[in-house]
Amino acid sequence: MNIIKALMTICMITAAITPAVSYAEEQTQPYFQEIDPREPLDPWMQSFAITEKLYEGKSDFQDILIFENSRFGRMLALDGVVQTTEADEFIYHEMIVHVPMLTHPEPKKVLIIGGGDGGSLREVLRHKTVEQVTMVDLDGQVVDLCKKWLPNHSSGAFDDQRVKLVIQDGTQFVKETQDTFDVIICDTTDPIGPGKVLFSSEFYADCKKILNPEGLISMQNGIPFTNGLEITSVFANIAHEFKHVSFYVAPVPSYLGGYLAFGIASEKYSNYALSSKKLSKRLHSVKGSMRYYNPKIHKASFALPEYVNQYIPKIKKK
C-alpha cells in the first residue's frame, strides 16, 4: 500500500484543513483560494491571484474579503466563498432579476433579500414599472464596503428615490412586514452560515404571505454539479407553499463549478419559459441594454440537463 495511500491521505487531510482564505507564501503574489467545503477529504479548489487587497476583515456575521484580480476585476468573498466579481456579475444579476421580473406582467413593488453588493438592485431599477424596491441585507458592513470598493455593482442604485434599504435578517423582515410585493428576489449567500435560514420552508411560507396573488419569487440555488441536493431541498421546502416551482441555469465562471442553478416559484404561472414574442414586448419597459439576458436565453435557461433534472423530485413532472 501502502506508503502511497498513506501519503495521499496525508495530502488530502492537509488540504482539507487549510483555511479557505490562504496565501501561498511561495508564490510571488498572494492568492485567494476557495475550497468546496462539502468534500473535505477530496477538496476541489479554485485560486485567484490577488493583485491588490482592498479590504479584509470580519463583520458580526461573516469574514469579508475584497480584492482585485487581473482577469475578474474587483471581487467579493464572504466566509471564503466568491460572491461576485466585476467581470461576470452581469450574468448572475441579469438572470436572477430579469427572469422573474419579465415573467410578471407589471412588477411595481419588489423585495430583494440579501444582495449586499447592489447588483440586483441596479438591475431591478432598470424596470420602468418599478415604484418601490425594498432591499433587506443582514450585514450593513457588506453594503457599505461594496458601495466603496465595488461601486460599479450598484452604480448609484442606493441613491434612487424608489429604494428603501433595511439592515435586518431577511427571515425576520418577511415575518414582520405589513408590506406586500410583486416579486421577491433572494440574492443570498449559500445555505451555510447566515444565509442558511433563507432556504427554509418557514422562510418561503412567510414570503408567500407577503407576495401579491400574481407574485413570483426567485433565488440562487447553487452549483448542481457539486451540490445538486440543494435543488432537492429547496424544491421540498418551497413546493409546500407554491403551486409552480421550476429551476433554470446560467454559467457564472467565477463560481466554483461555474454552472449555476436558480429557482423560481409562484401560485400563478405554470410556465416560466415565456414566448420570445411576449418577452420582447415586455423588454421595452426595461432601460438600457443587456449583456447576457435576452428572450431566447430566458426560454432556453429552463432546459435542464438530465443530471440536474434528477435532483428535482418527480412530483414536479406530473
Ligand code: SAM
Ligand atoms: N451573488 C451571491 C451568490 O450567489 O453567492 C450573493 C451575493 S450577496 C453579497 C449575498 C448577501 O446575502 C450578503 O450581502 C449577505 O450579507 C446576505 N445575507 C446572508 N444571510 C442573510 C440573512 N439571513 N438575511 C439577509 N441577508 C443575508
